[in-house]
Amino acid sequence: MDMRGKLALVTGGSDGIGREIALQLQAAGAEVIVTGRSADKLQAMAGLGFVTIASDLSTPAGIDAVVNGVADKPLAILVNNAGVGSAYDLDQPSTLESAAHCIRTNLDAPIALCTRLLPVLRAQPEAAIVNVTSGLAIAPSTGSVYCATKAGLRSYTQSIRHLLKDSRVRVIEALPPVVETNMTAARVGKKMSAHDCAAEIVHGIRTGRREVNAGMVKLLQMVHSISPALARRVMLRF
Incomplete structure (x- = not known):
């Protein structure tokens, strides 16, 4: 896809991987709208030439704000990147609300945006939906609910790819590893930079992956293709 002149929407686009995707799409010639929850970060993105939409995607009002903000525009690239972690603890029922918030943001919101913005995407000469899942969608670690949302989004992405195979809308799944972001700040160990992760995702959009x-x-992915059980064992110890 030639991104020059294309209109893109990047959810969670004011920080982390989303911010880098937005910057690199802009550098490739796209006009980019970003969503986020932080007024300060959105203001900073506006200063860089981005259109911004303040939105908490865990709420119906937040979904409406995004849809209403782009529904009358020639949206060609939808990047469902926004995501949150969960404080879920199997032995603590009090953490169920955190789990529900994670599900609403990571799974319900992308499904809603794909569904409600599909008519706009279909109307373009070429379009792309990019759902950002995770390596944890292939094999989970012990972060149960977060992993479950990413696995659910992976399954959904594969399903709609089949449904849209004869349309002009390409469906892409992006699977990051552990990336250096605010969400992973407390984690130790090797992390991929947000810039490098975004570069691979944008290249995938450009080349039609x-x-x-x-x-x-x-x-x-290679280990999983050889032995799914081995991949699960490795990741559950990760």
């Missing part, structure tokens, strides 16, 4: 396995996810 169905899946973008970023960084170490390439190795995980």
